Amino acid sequence: MSKKPTAGPALHKVIMVGSGGVGKSALTLQFMYDEFVEDYEPTKADSYRKKVVLDGEEVQIDILDTAGQEDYAAIRDNYFRSGEGFLCVFSITDDESFQATQEFREQILRVKNDESIPFLLVGNKCDLNDKRKVPLSECQLRAQQWAVPYVETSAKTRENVDKVFFDLMREIRSRKTEDSKATSGRAKDRCKKRRLKCTLL
Amino acid sequence: MDFDSPEEKEFPGLYASEAADAKSKKSKEESDFSEDHEHSKKDLLIGRRKDKKDKGKDRGYAALGGESSPEEELDTKSPSKSKKSKTFKFTSSKSKEKREKSRDKSEKEAKHPEEDPPPAPKAKDKKADKKDKKDKKSKQLSQQQDEASAAEEVLALGYPVFGVSVSLAIERSRCHDGVDIPLVVRDCIDYLQDHLKCEQIYKIEPIKTRLMHYKRLYNNREHDSAVDELNLPTACSLLKLFLRELPEPLLTTDLVARFEQVASHSKVTKQQAELQQLLEQLPKCNRTLLAWVLLHFEAVIQQERYNKLNAQSLAMLLSPTLQMSHRLMVALLCHCSTLFADVKLIKYVPPLTSASPNFPDTREDIQKELSKQDSLLSQIHSEMNAGFITKKREEQLWEVQRIITQLKRKLRTFEKKQEKSVDELDNSSSAPPTVASEDTTDSKPTVAPVDSTSNSISLEEPKAEARLSKQPPIEFSIDPGTGFILLPKSNPHRENLLRLQIEYDELMDWQNELKARIVAERKEVHRLKQLYEQQSINSQMAALAVESQAPPESDYERIIEHYTRENALLEHKKNMLGMELKEERRACIALQVELRLQQF
Numbered sequence: 001m002s003k004k005p006t007a008g009p010a011l012h013k014v015i016m017v018g019s020g021g022v023g024k025s026a027l028t029l030q031f032m033y034d035e036f037v038e039d040y041e042p043t044k045a046d047s048y049r050k051k052v053v054l055d056g057e058e059v060q061i062d063i064l065d066t067a068g069q070e071d072y073a074a075i076r077d078n079y080f081r082s083g084e085g086f087l088c089v090f091s092i093t094d095d096e097s098f099q100a101t102q103e104f105r106e107q108i109l110r111v112k113n114d115e116s117i118p119f120l121l122v123g124n125k126c127d128l129n130d131k132r133k134v135p136l137s138e139c140q141l142r143a144q145q146w147a148v149p150y151v152e153t154s155a156k157t158r159e160n161v162d163k164v165f166f167d168l169m170r171e172i173r174s175r176k177t178e179d180s181k182a183t184s185g186r187a188k189d190r191c192k193k194r195r196l197k198c199t200l201l
Numbered sequence: 202m203d204f205d206s207p208e209e210k211e212f213p214g215l216y217a218s219e220a221a222d223a224k225s226k227k228s229k230e231e232s233d234f235s236e237d238h239e240h241s242k243k244d245l246l247i248g249r250r251k252d253k254k255d256k257g258k259d260r261g262y263a264a265l266g267g268e269s270s271p272e273e274e275l276d277t278k279s280p281s282k283s284k285k286s287k288t289f290k291f292t293s294s295k296s297k298e299k300r301e302k303s304r305d306k307s308e309k310e311a312k313h314p315e316e317d318p319p320p321a322p323k324a325k326d327k328k329a330d331k332k333d334k335k336d337k338k339s340k341q342l343s344q345q346q347d348e349a350s351a352a353e354e355v356l357a358l359g360y361p362v363f364g365v366s367v368s369l370a371i372e373r374s375r376c377h378d379g380v381d382i383p384l385v386v387r388d389c390i391d392y393l394q395d396h397l398k399c400e401q402i403y404k405i406e407p408i409k410t411r412l413m414h415y416k417r418l419y420n421n422r423e424h425d426s427a428v429d430e431l432n433l434p435t436a437c438s439l440l441k442l443f444l445r446e447l448p449e450p451l452l453t454t455d456l457v458a459r460f461e462q463v464a465s466h467s468k469v470t471k472q473q474a475e476l477q478q479l480l481e482q483l484p485k486c487n488r489t490l491l492a493w494v495l496l497h498f499e500a501v502i503q504q505e506r507y508n509k510l511n512a513q514s515l516a517m518l519l520s521p522t523l524q525m526s527h528r529l530m531v532a533l534l535c536h537c538s539t540l541f542a543d544v545k546l547i548k549y550v551p552p553l554t555s556a557s558p559n560f561p562d563t564r565e566d567i568q569k570e571l572s573k574q575d576s577l578l579s580q581i582h583s584e585m586n587a588g589f590i591t592k593k594r595e596e597q598l599w600e601v602q603r604i605i606t607q608l609k610r611k612l613r614t615f616e617k618k619q620e621k622s623v624d625e626l627d628n629s630s631s632a633p634p635t636v637a638s639e640d641t642t643d644s645k646p647t648v649a650p651v652d653s654t655s656n657s658i659s660l661e662e663p664k665a666e667a668r669l670s671k672q673p674p675i676e677f678s679i680d681p682g683t684g685f686i687l688l689p690k691s692n693p694h695r696e697n698l699l700r701l702q703i704e705y706d707e708l709m710d711w712q713n714e715l716k717a718r719i720v721a722e723r724k725e726v727h728r729l730k731q732l733y734e735q736q737s738i739n740s741q742m743a744a745l746a747v748e749s750q751a752p753p754e755s756d757y758e759r760i761i762e763h764y765t766r767e768n769a770l771l772e773h774k775k776n777m778l779g780m781e782l783k784e785e786r787r788a789c790i791a792l793q794v795e796l797r798l799q800q801f
Binding site (some may be wrong): 005022045047048049062064065075077078079082126145 | 371581582585590595596598602603605606609785
């Protein structure tokens with residue numbers, strides 16, 4: 001997990017997951033190029049790299065935008081394995097996409113085998129609050145269960161778009177320093193166990 | 202490369218048994234492995250683990266010499282013992298040649314006991330043995346080879362590219378531009394094609410450790426053409442090594458005997474046709490690989506002036522590697538430009554990496570690059586799914602994905618620009634966009650020459666239809682009899698669309714008719730050829746008899762002149778009639794269209 005010193009600025013690998021049509025690509029493109037794409041075009045997989053300044057430190061972010069559809073589940077594992085942090089996106093106007101986050105979470109945990117992997121639950125399309133199908137309380141409850149932050153965004157209005165990416169990068173960064181500090185494997189295990197108990201409660 | 206120790210020279214037999222042993226074991230493993238591969242990916246994974254384990258054992262065995270694990274001792278105890286005693290005896294005699302011979306002998310003996318239990322590797326071993334010996338005769342390579350196979354156990358990891366079937370090697374070492382030959386072969390040929398005039402070509406042996414280094418790079422997919430540039434001897438030997446280590450002859454075990462048979466024919470014309478026929482029976486990947494290798498060899502002998510290699514001498518050097526007779530290789534070299542007229546040696550441009558500075562700029566180049574990157578990506582995915590996961594691979598996965606995304610974005614901007622220009626065009630003609638674009642696509646080809654007409658229309662029309670069907674506001678129905686799209690009667694474009702569809706239909710009919718005629722003509726040509734061959738035998742006999750009655754020379758010339766003139770005239774007339782026919786046909790179609798239009 002520790003970065004090679006030769007690679008220059010620190011690189012954080014972020015993966016976008018969530019059902020089809022919830023706005024993963026829209027969030028990514030808004031973050032990358034400040035553009036909002038109205039028309040829907042299913043993604044197979046896309047990857048972007050951007051230099052950003054995170055708390056005064058120059059870092060690079062790699063964003064992998066994955067397919068929401070089950071058809072590409074086979075190649076998903078390959079990406080998940082190399083991801084360092086995950087943005088799990090659903091649409092607040094679509095209850096099914098919210099239900100699907102459970103499955104994505106499970107898949108990620110299965111591949112990463114790590115309960116405390118940097119992870120954000122993101123409710124997108126918050127500009128369409130009048131069409132909301134998923135009550136805010138339910139979203140917050142799920143985030144609490146998973147012990148992850150919950151943020152509502154709008155790729156259209158750019159609300160909280162930078163926030164989710166930067167928050168996630170901070171988590172990844174602190175996770176990395178934590179890992180390098182915890183030189184012994186046991187400390188890491190203990191940390192994991194504690195987290196596990198939390199989610200069980 | 203710990204095996205390069207000087208002991209090897211003093212006790213040449215010491216490692217030979219292990220090398221031979223490792224070799225036979227390897228061929229067994231790999232045939233297992235490739236079978237696994239055919240079954241499923243899961244099996245493959247298991248196969249690989251097993252493979253790895255076995256390799257580990259081999260390594261231990263090779264390194265420890267006599268002290269092997271018990272199960273291995275069972276198979277190999279006797280040969281290695283008999284071997285050692287023998288070699289010690291022979292090392293006392295200082296003659297180098299004798300030593301070579303003794304090794305040969307002991308190697309053979311060592312193999313005998315093993316050959317009995319497993320029937321499949323037996324054949325392979327024998328062949329390898331024979332081949333090895335041939336090589337020794339011609340190039341005195343034996344020592345190097347044995348060392349090579351011993352070192353290999355240390356080098357090979359996971360999925361090797363060397364020593365597996367052609368199709369597997371292609372899958373694992375892919376050229377991403379659609380040419381289905383293993384990348385390692387492509388790289389070697391590319392390099393050698395640039396150095397054809399070099400006198401050393403196929404004559405000098407490389408430093409063995411260097412050769413093995415490259416083999417390892419390719420086996421582990423770590424080769425980076427920018428960093429690891431080949432040199433001439435290495436490229437030659439790497440290519441030869443790959444071909445030599447193929448588990449089956451390139452011409453396949455089933456067909457190689459028939460190839461040899463054809464090569465022993467005396468008649469050159471017949472030979473070519475028969476070789477062609479046999480080549481068509483080869484698996485496609487074998488044929489392509491053979492084509493590339495032979496066309497490259499042909500290019501080598503074309504530079505005989507510089508490299509002093511002609512077909513005979515090159516075949517002498519390389520026919521053992523290709524596991525064919527000298528005669529067969531000469532025959533193939535002689536015909537290869539016609540046999541493989543469809544294949545061209547194209548230099549490989551590997552997919553871009555983020556390090557490469559210039560991205561393609563034109564639409565075509567982007568699309569080409571995109572398909573390369575897609576091919577690379579799918580290979581990475583399939584390998585990762587099969588368990589071939591390294592940190593480097595993961596990084597490559599992200600990088601390739603990033604390049605693809607960039608290329609796609611670039612392509613999209615091109616498309617947007619084009620759409621804009623089309624929109625402008627539409628606005629100026631003040632017609633609804635769908636039909637206007639259809640007009641522009643279809644009106645052009647109908648003026649073009651006939652052959653291209655049918656093709657381009659068949660390509661354009663479905664697109665136009667698809668575009669139409671995407672437009673929700675335009676209502677249409679589909680005629681059950683013909684499958685034509687019918688717009689409502691009120692629509693001004695109804696007639697136009699219908700007309701185009703009928704025309705398309707008619708042109709397709711014509712195309713089919715012409716295709717059928719071409720097939721018929723080809724059959725006729727074939728029949729006439731056969732007839733000609735029969736006749737030519739007869740006429741040769743007859744010619745002797747006729748000669749005496751032949752008219753005087755001047756008459757001959759006159760007659761010849763007359764007929765050439767007459768033939769030219771007829772040819773011209775025929776062409777004119779052909780043109781007229783085409784015109785008539787076109788008019789016919791136009792009328793036909795009008796006629797059918799009335800039905801709706």
